[in-house]
Amino acid sequence: MTKDFVHQTIKKFNSDSYRLLDMLLDIQQEYGYISKDNISVLAGELNQSEADIGQTITFYHFLRSKPQGKYSIYLNNSIVSKMMGMDKIARQFEKESGIKFGEVTKDGQISLHYTSCIGMSDQEPAAIINEKIFTNLTTFRVKEIVLAMRQGKPVESMYCTNFGGGKNSSPLVESVVRNNIRRSGPLLQLNYVPGQVLQNKVSLMSPDEVISEIKDSHLRGRGGAGFPTGLKWQFCRRAKGARKFIFCNADEGEPGTFKDRVLLTEKPEMVFEGMTVAAYAVGAKEGILYLRYEYKYLETYLKQVLQDLHGKNLLGENISGISGFDFDIRIQYGAGAYICGEESSLIESAEGKRGEPRPRPPFPVEKGYLGYPTIVNNVETLCSTVTILQNGANWYRELGTDESTGTKVLSISGDCLYPGIYELEWGFSINDILEMSGAESTQAVQVGGPSGALVPPSQFNRILCYSDLATGGSLIIFNQTRDLLRDVVMNFTEFFVEESCGSCVPCRNIPALLKKKLEKIQAGDGVREDLKEIEEWSNIMQINRCGLGHTAANPVITSLKNFRKLYEALIQKDVNFDSGIDLSAAVAESCEFVDRIPQL
Amino acid sequence: MSRPIIATTSLAGCFGCHMSFLDIDERILDLIELVEFNKSPIDDIKTFTKDCDIGLIEGGCCNTENIHILKEFRKKCKILISFGECAIMGGLPALRNDISVKECLAEAYLDGISTVNKEEILPNDEELPMILNKVYPCHEVVKMDYHLPGCPPRADLIWDVLHALILGTDVELPYEVVKYD
Ligand SMILES: Cc1cc2nc3c(=O)[nH]c(=O)nc-3n(C[C@H](O)[C@H](O)[C@H](O)COP(=O)(O)O)c2cc1C
Numbered sequence: 001m002t003k004d005f006v007h008q009t010i011k012k013f014n015s016d017s018y019r020l021l022d023m024l025l026d027i028q029q030e031y032g033y034i035s036k037d038n039i040s041v042l043a044g045e046l047n048q049s050e051a052d053i054g055q056t057i058t059f060y061h062f063l064r065s066k067p068q069g070k071y072s073i074y075l076n077n078s079i080v081s082k083m084m085g086m087d088k089i090a091r092q093f094e095k096e097s098g099i100k101f102g103e104v105t106k107d108g109q110i111s112l113h114y115t116s117c118i119g120m121s122d123q124e125p126a127a128i129i130n131e132k133i134f135t136n137l138t139t140f141r142v143k144e145i146v147l148a149m150r151q152g153k154p155v156e157s158m159y160c161t162n163f164g165g166g167k168n169s170s171p172l173v174e175s176v177v178r179n180n181i182r183r184s185g186p187l188l189q190l191n192y193v194p195g196q197v198l199q200n201k202v203s204l205m206s207p208d209e210v211i212s213e214i215k216d217s218h219l220r221g222r223g224g225a226g227f228p229t230g231l232k233w234q235f236c237r238r239a240k241g242a243r244k245f246i247f248c249n250a251d252e253g254e255p256g257t258f259k260d261r262v263l264l265t266e267k268p269e270m271v272f273e274g275m276t277v278a279a280y281a282v283g284a285k286e287g288i289l290y291l292r293y294e295y296k297y298l299e300t301y302l303k304q305v306l307q308d309l310h311g312k313n314l315l316g317e318n319i320s321g322i323s324g325f326d327f328d329i330r331i332q333y334g335a336g337a338y339i340c341g342e343e344s345s346l347i348e349s350a351e352g353k354r355g356e357p358r359p360r361p362p363f364p365v366e367k368g369y370l371g372y373p374t375i376v377n378n379v380e381t382l383c384s385t386v387t388i389l390q391n392g393a394n395w396y397r398e399l400g401t402d403e404s405t406g407t408k409v410l411s412i413s414g415d416c417l418y419p420g421i422y423e424l425e426w427g428f429s430i431n432d433i434l435e436m437s438g439a440e441s442t443q444a445v446q447v448g449g450p451s452g453a454l455v456p457p458s459q460f461n462r463i464l465c466y467s468d469l470a471t472g473g474s475l476i477i478f479n480q481t482r483d484l485l486r487d488v489v490m491n492f493t494e495f496f497v498e499e500s501c502g503s504c505v506p507c508r509n510i511p512a513l514l515k516k517k518l519e520k521i522q523a524g525d526g527v528r529e530d531l532k533e534i535e536e537w538s539n540i541m542q543i544n545r546c547g548l549g550h551t552a553a554n555p556v557i558t559s560l561k562n563f564r565k566l567y568e569a570l571i572q573k574d575v576n577f578d579s580g581i582d583l584s585a586a587v588a589e590s591c592e593f594v595d596r597i598p599q600l
Numbered sequence: 601m602s603r604p605i606i607a608t609t610s611l612a613g614c615f616g617c618h619m620s621f622l623d624i625d626e627r628i629l630d631l632i633e634l635v636e637f638n639k640s641p642i643d644d645i646k647t648f649t650k651d652c653d654i655g656l657i658e659g660g661c662c663n664t665e666n667i668h669i670l671k672e673f674r675k676k677c678k679i680l681i682s683f684g685e686c687a688i689m690g691g692l693p694a695l696r697n698d699i700s701v702k703e704c705l706a707e708a709y710l711d712g713i714s715t716v717n718k719e720e721i722l723p724n725d726e727e728l729p730m731i732l733n734k735v736y737p738c739h740e741v742v743k744m745d746y747h748l749p750g751c752p753p754r755a756d757l758i759w760d761v762l763h764a765l766i767l768g769t770d771v772e773l774p775y776e777v778v779k780y781d
């Protein structure tokens with residue numbers, strides 16, 4: 001019986017091993033985990049080794065090769081969640097369920113897991129329970145939820161508030177997630193009418209005209225790297241390939257970022273229209289929305305939107321009456337891995353493999369998905385292209401600064417009164433943002449998530465734009481009560497230890513070593529030499545293959561640069577060397593085992 | 601100037617690095633013209649009889665005696681060199697670092713398939729060094745001045761480095777000599 005489902009799943013995806021990730025997610029959905037037997041069946045049918053299948057499974061947080069609970073609780077352990085009291089929530093879950101994180105209750109009902117940022121930093125602490133999102137958890141809520149689980153109630157019945165605003169309340173979503181849109185601009189405006197750009201603008205333009213309009217707007221990628229969008233499209237248009245692909249990068253894994261979540265909730269038609277415009281511009285027929293698994297609660301809704309767009313001839317064949325322009329979009333889920341937001345790793349992952357970045361060149365625009373020319377653009381970038389074509393490049397260039405045109409959707413979280421989404425023109429200062437969001441006695445702001453910089457008050461007059469403080473959109477605010485080294489730098493460093501894909505030696509090891517150094521310094525065993533070594537070792541990170549490795553030492557490096565006093569206060573001034581080894585602790589276990597009293 | 605004094609030791613190593621040292625062959629005759637040996641397996645001097653200039657350390661630290669000797673070397677030697685993979689990174693002995701020391705001892709003295717120990721005697725004599733929870737590379741225990749990579753470092757590298765240190769000249773370290781993969 002078991003095997004039937006697996007065989008059917010394999011058939012559903014045409015025995016195409018490039019769809020392995022989809023098969024694994026379906027199998028896990030059915031059985032709660034992926035058993036050894038099922039791995040054998042997959043290996044046999046897909047003509048791969050069991051180790052090949054196994055290495056894909058172990059790469060992703062959400063894929064399990066052991067049974068998990070009927071209710072599986074994934075508690076977010078990202079920085080903001082911790083700031084908002086995650087530890088208490090975690091202890092309460094352990095107390096109520098009688099197990100530790102990483103375990104399953106004996107009756108197989110409940111399992112507890114930690115997971116990296118789930119894109120809810122404006123409503124933490126938050127958890128995912130069987131794909132449903134629970135936000136603003138309190139210890140009281142935990143008691144209620146676990147009790148309901150003991151009674152075998154459906155997860156949906158465990159909500160205790162109305163559904164969130166906007167489309168979160170739509171019958172197709174029914175989620176308690178809130179949008180928290182505090183300021184909206186052209187992307188989040190209410191007067192967007194799906195399809196207008198395709199029907200009234202694009203249908204009258206040649207692909208080259210579309211590309212030159214985007215180039216004229218000076219739009220740069222909103223996913224973090226800031227590559228000029230028009231140029232990317234031009235490269236892909238020129239690249240030769242029997243097929244071409246448009247990927248929308250909705251992996252949104254940078255801790256503290258949640259703007260793509262809100263765009264996908266409120267403006268999915270705009271995201272898909274952006275993909276369709278890109279397809280027209282480069283000559284692609286196939287589109288893939290790579291959606292992080294954390295946002296699976298939007299699945300039914302997004303599928304319905306795609307279907308509606310088909311109904312309106314905004315997807316499918318001869319779109320908007322443009323003869324010969326065919327394009328369709330499918331959703332590809334990730335399975336929990338921050339690195340899969342990196343474009344080449346995203347493509348690897350969409351091909352059913354471990355999400356390890358590819359060496360470049362060749363770039364995806366030449367050789368991407370299945371080896372064909374591929375565009376990967378962020379959700380927000382694609383939305384921006386729609387507003388540009390709607391209103392013209394000249395209008396767009398009026399927004400923002402000379403070299404950073406347009407608006408940026410910021411995700412603001414941490415110690416402020418109004419965490420949420422702020423769509424602002426480029427060019428506001430950190431001070432402006434603190435004032436806007438109601439932040440007081442701010443000690444530091446993390447701009448651009450863990451891979452960005454920890455900015456001190458002396459630099460709060462710096463400007464958000466590509467030439468000063470570039471950001472994918474995450475701003476996390478820390479007030480004076482926070483211990484920056486313990487709460488912030490340590491958490492971010494642990495994040496990178498967890499999320500490195502492991503291909504490059506420095507990226508695999510140095511963050512782990514930096515974590516040890518931080519522990520040593522926090523324990524009071526640090527010496528000046530440790531600070532020097534931190535700086536020296538961090539330089540080596542530049543030889544890593546991808547952006548994760550290039551930036552994984554940033555939390556330590558930028559805090560050392562901007563908050564050196566915090567480190568200096570902890571290190572020993574009159575000692576040149578300290579091993580930090582506690583000998584009595586180091587011999588305790590062996591002495592106990594052989595029954596001997598340690599004598600040192 | 602009097603001849604520089606060298607001391608060497610093998611901690612948690614296999615003596616392979618010392619063997620490689622001997623592979624400098626007849627150059628050892630030149631070496632003893634240039635230097636004097638103190639505590640070292642090479643001349644079998646067991647305890648320091650004077651302060652030294654250069655200490656060569658093979659192997660990392662897996663027990664309290666290793667730590668004790670290494671610290672003594674640090675006190676007695678002006679320049680301390682981690683010599684070989686085990687000294688630098690822990691090497692093969694450090695493969696146990698991901699396994700608890702209890703499991704290692706149980707495997708060695710109780711459960712191993714080739715273990716015959718009916719009385720289940722465990723090594724707990726006061727005279728024996730105590731086993732550490734993991735194997736530490738030398739630079740995590742004391743300050744090390746130089747690292748000579750290799751498993752073992754090749755004889756030419758050892759010779760070139762010592763020669764340069766003693767004569768105060770530069771040493772050439774071409775890529776092939778320091779890359780190991
Ligand atoms: C470790 C890492 C994670 C990334 N995560 C994301 C992400 O979640 N979303 C995203 O759009 N871009 C992410 N990027 C950037 C992508 O590689 C790529 O530059 C981007 O999707 C291109 O789209 P854009 O030009 O529209 O910004 C990430 C890059 C790295 C190195």
Ligand code: SF4
Pocket residue numbers: 339356357499500501502503504505507508544545546547548549550
């Ligand atoms: S830098 Fe890190 S994440 Fe990137 S490819 Fe190398 S090991 Fe993987």
